[in-house]
Amino acid sequence: MNTSIYDKTAKGRDEIATRKYQLAPRLRSLLVLIDGRRTEEELLRNVAGLGLTIAALDELLEGGLIVLSTSYATMAVAPVAEPAPLAPAPVAVSQASQFQALYEFYNKTIKSTIGLRGFTLQLKVEKASSVEELRELRMPYLDAVQRAKGNFAAASLAEQLDRLLDERPAQA
Structure with a gap:
């Protein structure tokens, strides 16, 4: 089971504070609940009555309002993963x-x-x-x-x- 935890971006916090991006009310309700601690399943369970699904999270991700903060294979054990071997970085990294x-x-x-x-x-x-x-x-x-x-x-x-x-x- 993959457990993902999302957090608001600066753009997401700006939307909550000012309604600058005029997010749909149902999506805004989901955005308000995202706090960097609740799992994807918990968030979706809380907004199920609004008819929101994983597609709503995907829409917030695509809009740059949230970011995947953490993703664990299980919540019980969250070890620090060994870094994967990286290919040599290109010389001209901007x-x-x-x-x-x-x-x-x-x-x-x-x-x-x-x-x-x-x-x-x-x-x-x-x-x-x-x-x-x-x-x-x-x-x-x-x-x-x-x-x-x-x-x-x-x-x-x-x-x-x-x-x-x-x-x-x-x-x-």
């Missing part, structure tokens, strides 16, 4: 694509590994506007992961993050 990859990495992993204690760090990620600003968050992020999940999880995530940052950690 700053924009690197920024997007780092931004998504931080957003996906802060909530699932650090939890509520990562809120301040999450705000710093949201405010970051360059790869360098995201690079500066590396050590605070890894320190927080180590405190929350231990050395193994921190090492695994550090390896993934270093690949995104195109850094090689120093060997001790």
